[in-house]
Every structure is written in C-alpha cells, then in structure tokens.
C-alpha cells in the first residue's frame with residue numbers, strides 16, 4: 001500500500017484538530033475500510049476508464065519550500081521545477097498544487113453529494129481527478145453543465161482520501177485601473193504567484209469585475225463576484241423539510257434570492273446571511289432553481305434537487321356530525337383567516353437550539369406530518385400539515401421554545417388554537433385544545449404551559465395537532481426537535 005500523499009495527510013491533521021475526541025481506533029479502521037473499498041469498488045470503476053493516470057498532487061502548506069517538498073518525495077528540486085514549469089525565481093504559495101513526478105494519485109472510491117456552488121471542475125480539483133472522469137463515471141452529459149445541488153456523484157478520488165480536500169485562497173475583484181503589478185504589490189505577492197494561481201497567460205489582460213484567486217489559508221470556492229460561500233442544508237432536500245440557505249460574501253451585503261417560487265428572506269447570521277425556507281409536503285420531486293443576487297456584485301444560479309418523499313395515505317373516519325367541516329371551502333376559509341398571522345415576520349430570533357416536544361407527559365406521535373388524508377374513504381384532498389400527539393383531555397401543552405403569542409381563538413377545523421411567533425418567519429400552532437392559558441402579545445418561555453389537550457374542531461378524539469410553518473409553509477416540526485436550526 002502506498003503512503004498517503006501529502007494532501008491527504010494534511011487534511012487528516014486538520015480533521016483531527018477539529019474533532020479532538022476522535023479515538024485511535026478510528027485511525028486504524030479508516031485505512032482498513034478504505035483499503036477494502038479500494039479493492040472491491042475502485043478496480044471495477046477503474047476498469048471502465050481508459051484515461052491516462054492522474055498524477056499525484058502536493059498542495060503547498062504554510063512554511064514549505066521546494067527543498068522540503070522534494071526531500072519528502074525522494075526527488076530533486078530540479079525534478080519539481082521541470083514538471084511544474086517553474087523557475088528558481090518563482091515563489092511557492094500556500095495552497096499551490098504541485099505535480100509530483102513519477103507519482104500516481106492513490107485511488108479511493110467514494111461518493112460525493114453536490115453542494116451549492118459546485119462545478120464539475122471544482123469537485124474534480126478537490127479530489128485530484130478530472131471533470132471528464134466525473135462525466136464518465138456518472139453518465140453525465142457535459143462537463144460544462146453544473147451538476148444539480150443534492151445529486152450524488154460516484155468518483156475515484158486521487159488524493160488518497162475519500163473526503164474532499166479544501167482548495168485554499170481568497171477572491172479579489174479587479175477594479176478599473178488595476179494591473180497585475182498593482183494588485184501583486186498591494187497584497188505583497190509576486191505577479192508570477194497570481195498568474196500561477198489563476199492559470200493566466202503572461203502578459204495578461206485584466207478587466208474590471210474579473211475575479212482572481214489570491215493565495216490565502218482560507219477555503220476557496222469558485223463563485224461569482226465577491227461571494228465566498230453559498231450553502232444549502234440539509235442535502236438532499238425532501239418535501240416537508242426545513243432548509244437553511246446561507247450566503248457569505250466579502251462585502252457582506254444582504255443578498256436577495258429565491259428557491260423555486262419561494263422568495264428567500266435573508267437575515268444576518270454569524271458568518272453572513274441565512275434564509276429559512278419550508279419545502280411543502282406536496283412538492284413534486286425534481287430540480288428547482290436556486291437564484292441569489294448579492295447587491296450589484298454577483299448573481300448565482302443553480303438547480304437544487306428535491307428528492308421524492310416517502311409519505312403514505314392515512315384513512316380517517318369521522319362521525320357524520322362533523323361532515324360539514326370536510327367541505328374544502330371551510331378549510332380554505334380558515335387558511336385565509338390564518339395567512340396574515342402565519343406570514344408575520346419579526347427579525348429577532350427568539351429560539352435557541354433544539355425545540356422541545358409540546359406534550360411532555362405523553363410524547364408518542366399518533367399521526368405524523370405529510371401523510372395524505374382520506375376522510376371517510378374519499379379521495380386524498382389534503383396532507384396532514386402537522387404532527388398529532390396522543391394525550392387525554394387536560395394534558396398540559398407547553399411552548400417548545402421561546403416565542404410570542406400571536407393568536408388564541410376558536411376556529412372551525414382546528415378548534416381552539418394558539419399560535420406562537422418564534423421570529424425570523426418561524427411560527428408554531430397548537431390545535432384542538434380544551435383550554436388556552438395565554439393571550440396575544442404575551443411572551444412565553446420554553447417549557448411554559450400555554451394550554452391543554454382537547455378534541456375541539458375537526459377531531460375524532462383528544463389529541464394535540466402541532467404545526468410549524470415557515471412563511472406560512474407547513475413543514476415537519478419534529479425535524480426541529482431532532483436538530484438545531486440553524
């Protein structure tokens with residue numbers, strides 16, 4: 001077994017630093033697993049491809065020079081200079097990729113989920129492979145078509161690691177009047193470093209708005225304008241989920257954007273801006289455009305995949321006395337009443353961390369979010385827009401997170417209902433209550449009792465119907481009890 005190339009080792013060191021409690025056993029198991037994967041999967045994938053071998057690449061780290069690197073691989077400095085088209089006058093920069101002559105990148109078969117902002121070239125760079133081999137092994141059409149966010153690619157990494165290796169650098173947008181020399185001088189760099197990092201011709205012509213990658217020790221993504229990062233979480237997206245779209249840029253202007261038909265409402269976050277968005281349970285699987293505009297600097301556009309859901313149909317029998325409430329206009333009238341409440345937006349975030357479940361004494365779910373509803377054997381006309389919890393009449397209902405009461409009243413379908421605003425477009429509602437203990441405008445804290453379980457409205461027995469809506473789109477509230485947002 002060949003030793004890991006420098007790139008892989010460097011990455012593992014970084015990982016270890018971030019996850020200090022990782023045990024030594026992990027370090028033993030990982031190479032064994034990789035070796036096994038390599039034997040059973042890589043050979044098959046490799047056999048399909050008849051491309052020339054992909055060379056081993058060394059990514060220059062802080063403090064390294066050609067002598068250090070040459071010694072590490074048992075080479076001479078002259079070997080490195082020749083193969084990489086460098087002269088002795090050239091200065092190495094952190095993150096620069098050097099081809100190691102005679103080396104063959106160690107192959108590891110792996111799977112990769114396409115992230116927002118990825119191009120095939122950028123993915124290939126992170127795995128020391130080529131866009132052409134990604135096209136081949138995934139039966140894609142064209143190496144220049146951006147892959148869909150959330151899509152899984154199978155690939156052979158040539159870094160010796162199954163994980164993507166970070167590409168380093170910082171973006172610089174060329175201004176009018178800039179030249180290679182003025183930019184190099186203002187960043188204390190050699191012009192040849194900028195040429196090498198951007199694969200520019202020499203002499204080169206720069207134009208205003210052109211994006212250059214300058215050496216830096218921060219992760220670099222090839223995005224438009226001054227964008228530093230765009231991310232969609234979680235991936236792949238499924239109907240019923242809450243998604244967080246985050247954007248970082250140099251100027252940190254508030255971005256605008258959309259995913260499919262939905263407008264993204266960006267709010268400042270620790271590292272830039274984020275937007276919460278709900279994916280409706282009836283969203284057909286497919287590709288949806290994500291568009292982001294960052295002031296006048298950049299527009300970003302890429303398709304995001306929404307995977308199929310696994311919801312089923314529930315058959316609910318209701319007594320004839322409640323039949324009038326099954327009239328679709330009764331439901332839609334209620335939505336009209338609730339829309340102005342659910343669409344209220346307050347910028348302050350009131351929650352932090354995980355949500356609690358709203359019924360503490362009996363947390364078992366009798367009907368989950370998203371399942372199609374057939375009442376009395378009729379067609380599926382709606383999906384279950386909340387989560388039902390079992391509970392006897394009078395069981396306390398508690399606030400799952402800090403919030404402000406924005407509604408406490410009786411509705412035809414939902415019965416006695418309380419709605420809490422948690423800020424930033426996140427609302428929760430509590431229906432079929434027997435009692436409400438709160439009034440609109442009141443602030444409530446996590447765990448505070450806001451009402452009691454009942455069977456008011458369209459209900460076939462005592463239970464709590466709990467909903468979480470994002471800008472009025474109902475999503476699965478249980479996701480908020482399983483992972484923190486953002």
Ligand SMILES: [Zn+2]
Nearest residue numbers: 386387388465
């Ligand atoms: Zn329900």
